[in-house]
Amino acid sequence: MREVREWTAHAERIVRKRRDPVVVQTLRSATAATIAYVIALRLSPEPAPLTAPLTALLVVQVTLYATITNGFRRVNAVVTGVLVAIAFSLLVGLTWWSLALLLVASLAVGRLVRVEEYVPEVAISAMLVLGVTTVGDTAWARVVETLIGASVGLACNLLLSPPVWVEEAGESIDGLARRLRQLMLRMGEEAAGGTPVDRAEKQLHEARRLDHDIVEVDAALRQAEDSLRLNPRVQDSVLHRVVMRTGLDTLEICTVVLRVLARSLTDLAKEREPEPLFEAETGAALEQLLSEIADAVVSFAVLVTTHLSASAESAEERLAAELHTAAGTRDKLALLLREEADRDPAHWQLPGAVLTEVNRILDELDTEHRTRRLFEELDRVSREQRARMPRLTRLRERLGVTEQLWRNRAGFGGRSR
16 A cells, blocks of 8 residues: 555656656757757758757747747847858857957847847857857858757747746745745734844844845746747636736735834834833734734735636635634724823824734735726736737637636636626
């Protein structure tokens, strides 16, 4: 029985590896390079036509959308670089000074042929090809090899399904939400137990460092958005992109508000040192509220990374229940803070700021607020698509893919509209 479980676990790991986007992209790149080399062996007079697989590796993109939008500029850059390298190989060969001239010429020519952000790739391609290009009459065979590699690279991107990076983006969003949760829990514990200034400042610095995490999550989400565009394996790609993007926007706002909250608690610690931040009952209420909001943040992340209608509806119900509980605790905290302000009217501003900031987080996580935000973004994207691609929009409407269908497939938010 133990051997069966071990074999099953091993099989599951193999399946996950086969579906891993990094593994898929590696296999696609290796396949494109190998096919280009085999074809070049038959068509090129060179005994080792390495330029073909090199060009294929440079052309193969991470996503199909990037291939279609950027592939031709990249092919132009690669071909230009190869031609510059061939010219140098025929004239001077590879030396330190010819390499310097090659780089200058490649960058200048790249500007002239308008390959935009791929100007450095002209120089890279020229430098790499110069190393495998020999002086002689057969040097022009590299042009044929380059075209073979470029064609194979584009064909692989169009025929072989590119990886979809949605799962990785979802894991990044979930990781950000869990880091927010851990920070909220620590802030609540410190507020309930009495926070020295140095520990309050430490929490503030940690809240500020979350900005770097948001940048990383945004990069992962951009890659996922590109992998969804024009991907035949994905339905409702617009909906997926909008749901995750608006979800990350909400978490980013919560991060900013949490940083402000950490600053308010730090200022309050300075004002009341060496006394505790709050009285025992008030501190316990704030700790409970931050704990409930922390759980709601994680539930929100689960909601925005869940694409099945039934699962999304269940996640929304759980989030709504957690927010309802947090709202009750918030009302209790508001009464306690008011009582403290009546007893100490000289320092009412900072406790009031704490209440304001937790209210902002609750408002951002509110399901009705999110539904409105999602519908507004879907409407905006739909208008942009109609303006940019009117024919495709009309075809989609004839096939029955309408905005209402998008909303129905979302599986959430319809009850609150």
